[in-house]
Amino acid sequence: MLKTKQNLFKVATLALAMSILSCKTKNTTVVDSSKIQTNQKWSDRMAQTLIKAHPESWMIDDAKAPKWDYVHGxxxxxxxxxxxxxxNKTYENYVKSYVDNFIEADGSIKTYSLEKYNIDMIVAGRLLFDVYAKTKEDKYLKAMQLLRKQIEEQPRTPSGGFWHKKIYPNQMWLDGLYMGEPFYAEYTATFEKGKSFDDIAKQFELIQKNAKDPKTGLLYHAWDESKEMAWANKQTGQSPNFWSRSLGWYVMALVDVLDYMPKDHPKQKELVSYLNETAEALVKVQDKSGLWYQVTDMGNREGNYLEASGSAMFAYAFAKGANKGYLPAKYKKIANQTFDAMVKDLIKVGPNGEVVITQACAVAGLGGNPYRDGSYEYYVNERKKDNDPKATGPFILAALELNR
Structure with missing residues (x-):
């Protein structure tokens, strides 16, 4: 009996020792993994930086509470x-955890309001296609159908362009093309046999016709078809300036929509031509560093600065456009030059290998309260934010297209 007790005591002691050792080993692993290895691809380094800074995916952009939002999308x-x-399971789970924070059993989306008709709220719906394809859970399909309902009911300008938001009547912003069209294109390709491609192309056609400057070929940030907004040109309805990030949203929208539009669709070549025209106009105002300025065409003006989000977006769109054959091969070289310049001039690497993108405009818009007039002074004085999601997301995408 005594021997049995002694044996049991030995087993328990051994188990306790192994448990302590196991805990130590686990803790050591955590410490090791907290250092982001600098010999990885830039896309992994950036993603790991974000996951480390925001352990829950809804925390992206330093969110204090869960919110269905375009930056997370x-x-x-x-x-x-x-x-x-x-x-990588870590990446897959990180994305799915965001979706699962919001999608209810009936397909409703927490914090989302269809009645606001805010086109920004469509883009996070792109995450649902993959999750639905893997799980076949009905709630994800219902959530996609809810966002498709918003597109169906979205108020439109007299010419047929989506309002940016219900609170911005008759206005199309370049931003909105990225917010709405890639989801719309994937949805119509996946569930509707592509019936809405003409309508999707129409959104780009309206921007090309009404927001394009005939002298430079660049596109103004926004167009007010009613010409009633104080920022709108009374003859054209155009906003006063070119903003690099809005142009970035536009070219990203084009390359992403083209993923779903068949090559033999009558509008496909039209969209490819818009991408080429805009890319050509952008290269003419690119800084010799390889980057672009916040106010796109005014590099020499006091207060302007080389801006990270627009530059990353152009690098992604140019690289993907060249990889897919929409753009000439020279644009891959230009994208690599931009990427090099970002790494050299705009990126800092922290003590634990974390990647920090500097010189990113945090936010810019038009109208609203306080009123944003779209002036040069307005754009260059909006606050900047390190690792702003509008820079980090496109940086990852550019790194992937360039295999950097």
């Missing part, structure tokens, strides 16, 4: 693309 789309390229 952008960043998580980039991490989803990374997971498709180099499968």
């Amino acid at each position: 952008l960043v998580l789309t980039s991490i989803e693309e990374l997971d498709h390229t180099r499968p």
Whole structure:
């Protein structure tokens, strides 16, 4: 009996020792993994930086509470693309955890309001296609159908362009093309046999016709068909300036929509021509560093600065456009030059290997309260934010297209 007790005591002691050792080993692993290895691809380094800074995916952009939002849609789309390229359960779970924070059993989306008709709220819906394809859970399909309902009911300008938001009547912003059209294109390709491609192309046609400057070929940030807004040109309805990030949203929208539009569709070549025209206009105002300025065409003006989000967006769109054959091969070289310049001039690497993108405009818009007039002074004085999601997401996408 005594021997049995002694044996049991030995077993318990051994188990306790192994448990302590196991805990130590686990803790050591955590410490090791907290240092982001600098010999990895830039896309992994950036994604790991974000996951480390925001352990829950809803925390992206330093969110204090869960919110269905376009910045999460952008960043998580980039991490989803990374997971498709180099499968990693951490990335997959990080994306799915965001979706599962919001999608209810009946397909409703927490914090989302259809009645606001805010086109920004469509883009996070892109994450649902992959999750639905893997799980076949009906709630994800219902959530996609809800967002498709918003597109169906979205108020439109007299010419047929989607309002940017219900609170911005008769206005199309370049931003909105990225917010709405890639989801719309994937949805119509997946569930509707492509019936809405003409309507999707129409959104780009209206921007080309009404927001394009005939002298430079660049597109103004927004167009007010009613010409009633104080920022709108009374003859054209155009906003006063070119903003690099809005142009970035536009070219990203084109390359992403083209993923779903068949090559033999009558509008496909039209969209490819818009991409080429805009890319050509952008290269003419590119800084010799390889980057672009916040106010796109005014590099020499006091207060302007080389801006990270627009530059990353152009690098992604140019690289993808060249890889897919929409753009001439020279644009891959230009994208690499931009990427090099970002790494050299705009990126800092922290003590634990974390990647920090500087010189990113945090936010810019038009109208609203306080009123944003779209002036040069307005754009260059909006606050900047390190690792703003509008820079980090496109940076990951550019790194993937360039295999950097």
